[in-house]
Amino acid sequence: xxxxxxxxxxxxxxLKRVDQTVTLADQSALRVQVCIDCLGAVCxxxxxxxxxxxxxxxxxxxxxxLVDNPSSAEAIPAMGMALGMTHLATLKDAHGWxxxxxxxxPK
Amino acid sequence: MSxxxxxxxxxxxxxxxxWYGHKGNLYALAIVGLVSLGSIWTLAQDMRWIYLLVYIWFxxxxxxxxxxxxxxxxxxxxxxxxxxxxxxxxxxLIAVILFSLTAAVVKVLGVNTFHPxxxxxxxxxxxxxxxxxIVFTGGCASGSxxxxxxxNLGALLVVLSISFSQAIYVTLGxxxxxxxxxxxxxxxxxKGMPEELTVTEGWFDQFTAGYVWDLQGxxxxxxxGFEGLFSGAFVGNAFLGAILPSLLLMIYLYQSAYRKGxxxxxKIETPRFGDHLRGIWSMITASRNTAIAGLxxxxxxGGHMWATGALREHYEIFNFGELLVDMGHTAGLSxxxxxxxxxYWYITTQEAQWGAWLLDKSGVQVTDSIFFGLDNGIPNPxxxxxGWMSIGIILGAAVIALSRREFKWKKPSFETAMFAIIGGAxxxxxxRIAMGCNIGAFFATVxxxxxxxxxxxxxxxxxxxxxxxxxNAWMEWRAGSDxxxx
Numbered sequence: 001x002x003x004x005x006x007x008x009x010x011x012x013x014x015l016k017r018v019d020q021t022v023t024l025a026d027q028s029a030l031r032v033q034v035c036i037d038c039l040g041a042v043c044x045x046x047x048x049x050x051x052x053x054x055x056x057x058x059x060x061x062x063x064x065x066l067v068d069n070p071s072s073a074e075a076i077p078a079m080g081m082a083l084g085m086t087h088l089a090t091l092k093d094a095h096g097w098x099x100x101x102x103x104x105x106p107k
Numbered sequence: 108m109s110x111x112x113x114x115x116x117x118x119x120x121x122x123x124x125x126w127y128g129h130k131g132n133l134y135a136l137a138i139v140g141l142v143s144l145g146s147i148w149t150l151a152q153d154m155r156w157i158y159l160l161v162y163i164w165f166x167x168x169x170x171x172x173x174x175x176x177x178x179x180x181x182x183x184x185x186x187x188x189x190x191x192x193x194x195x196x197x198x199x200l201i202a203v204i205l206f207s208l209t210a211a212v213v214k215v216l217g218v219n220t221f222h223p224x225x226x227x228x229x230x231x232x233x234x235x236x237x238x239x240x241i242v243f244t245g246g247c248a249s250g251s252x253x254x255x256x257x258x259n260l261g262a263l264l265v266v267l268s269i270s271f272s273q274a275i276y277v278t279l280g281x282x283x284x285x286x287x288x289x290x291x292x293x294x295x296x297x298k299g300m301p302e303e304l305t306v307t308e309g310w311f312d313q314f315t316a317g318y319v320w321d322l323q324g325x326x327x328x329x330x331x332g333f334e335g336l337f338s339g340a341f342v343g344n345a346f347l348g349a350i351l352p353s354l355l356l357m358i359y360l361y362q363s364a365y366r367k368g369x370x371x372x373x374k375i376e377t378p379r380f381g382d383h384l385r386g387i388w389s390m391i392t393a394s395r396n397t398a399i400a401g402l403x404x405x406x407x408x409g410g411h412m413w414a415t416g417a418l419r420e421h422y423e424i425f426n427f428g429e430l431l432v433d434m435g436h437t438a439g440l441s442x443x444x445x446x447x448x449x450x451y452w453y454i455t456t457q458e459a460q461w462g463a464w465l466l467d468k469s470g471v472q473v474t475d476s477i478f479f480g481l482d483n484g485i486p487n488p489x490x491x492x493x494g495w496m497s498i499g500i501i502l503g504a505a506v507i508a509l510s511r512r513e514f515k516w517k518k519p520s521f522e523t524a525m526f527a528i529i530g531g532a533x534x535x536x537x538x539r540i541a542m543g544c545n546i547g548a549f550f551a552t553v554x555x556x557x558x559x560x561x562x563x564x565x566x567x568x569x570x571x572x573x574x575x576x577x578x579n580a581w582m583e584w585r586a587g588s589d590x591x592x593x
Contacts (some may be wrong), residue, residue, distance in 0.1 A: 028370065040523075042245035042523065043185070044182070044185055044245065048578075068517065070257060071182065072512045075394075077192075079192045082191045082365060083368070106372075
């Protein structure tokens with residue numbers, strides 16, 4: 001393994017703790033605690049990172065996921081029931097999608 | 108019952124522009140216009156090109172709905188193991204159910220083009236290699252095509268890797284021949300093939316002639332002895348061969364991947380039968396687009412079989428090669444004067460032909476193989492009908508991606524590119540060993556009562572499961588240390 005170890009280059013972390021507020025289409029404000037930047041990544045990376053993030057977040061925290069892979073944008077909201085998260089909104093801009101999910105099922 | 112958890116539909120920004128004010132729509136229109144003009148021009152040369160145009164236009168249709176539903180059969184297996192989400196597996200099963208019904212209609216009409224595959228261990232092994240590969244490429248064979256249409260250059264690399272790797276495997280000989288069991292060599296030699304094919308050289312020829320040709324395959328209706336055309340097609344092939352297994356798989360998916368979450372979400376303590384039915388419905392409609400795409404693809408796939416079958420009847424041919432000979436195009440045909448012409452949705456073989464055609468042009472001997480020399484030929488890509496279906500998928504996906512503003516040129520990172528090439532080569536190897544990919548060896552197969560397709564799915568699932576383990580290990584290893592403790 002030494003050979004691999006020497007050549008190993010760590011990637012910058014895709015998961016970030018943040019504290020930001022986003023304004024949704026209906027003008028309501030949303031506090032975001034965790035952000036994942038998956039721009040340029042294809043399946044299954046965005047799904048796996050979301051799974052990992054949700055595992056480590058506390059109930060009620062909000063995750064912002066940036067993706068430009070259409071099949072991930074379709075898959076994440078449909079993951080809610082299995083992962084125990086609520087899809088709040090998906091915003092589309094020139095770069096791709098911003099998907100907001102909250103850990104936990106809707107009240 | 109509120110549906111907010113299920114709302115998978117993307118809310119697009121409201122645009123006040125007229126539709127023609129958006130560049131994507133104009134590009135999409137240009138693509139449709141070019142394909143239409145090209146079709147008219149081709150028909151003006153010779154009406155018989157209609158046979159090839161059927162492939163292109165059904166390809167465009169497949170591309171449109173694959174992109175619309177973000178329909179990747181690879182993720183059907185992968186997402187289930189990677190994140191425990193059955194969305195795509197359910198979408199795929201919907202498509203299977205619909206296609207089995209339309210295929211039965213086409214069979215009753217008497218123009219079904221399907222040929223059963225031989226059943227054997229090679230299907231499990233090939234499908235497992237294929238399933239392992241798709242986790243790393245991020246798309247199956249048709250998924251890579253529609254993602255290419257979204258501007259994803261990594262997916263294009265996968266398509267190229269599948270093309271060339273297959274062409275190379277099929278023609279490889281030398282030291283690989285030493286791995287071939289002597290019984291295959293003897294059996295292949297006993298088939299009395301023309302000498303120019305050199306069937307006892309090259310591992311793939313010996314595998315094909317010495318192993319696969321000795322295997323049996325068939326459709327359920329005949330195997331069960333359903334004599335009637337109607338009962339055979341609808342009860343034997345469609346219901347028992349495809350619909351019943353699909354429904355059982357859906358119940359299994361609900362039970363293993365969806366039920367727990369659904370009951371927690373709706374706080375159901377003691378579920379009754381009705382709760383389970385509502386739960387299964389919620390699972391099916393978890394992604395509306397995917398479910399709609401499944402329905403549409405099932406109908407299209409049956410329509411494609413019908414259109415090609417009807418044209419074969421009209422021109423009184425069995426294979427497009429005969430039409431090509433009539434039209435004076437004899438280059439690139441196999442020694443039986445045939446070309447690859449499945450008459451239904453298929454992906455990998457025509458891609459292998461592209462690779463082989465280029466290899467042939469650069470001086471590599473490829474026509475001494477059974478795969479190219481005897482069966483499929485290596486027609487010029489311009490007259491390769493199934494090849495145009497693959498290009499149609501790319502164009503159809505581009506049309507809808509452009510008009511939905513999802514088209515984006517994406518260059519792969521070094522890592523993604525390596526995964527595309529290596530994963531694509533694994534997919535090519537798996538597809539050749541299993542004699543097809545998730546479309547030709549699974550989707551088109553189970554829907555016509557050929558149970559070897561379910562064997563392919565089992566193998567692909569096993570390979571996908573191993574692939575997810577390997578991919579996860581890779582991500583752990585590559586991830587920044589703070590990734591794990593956010």
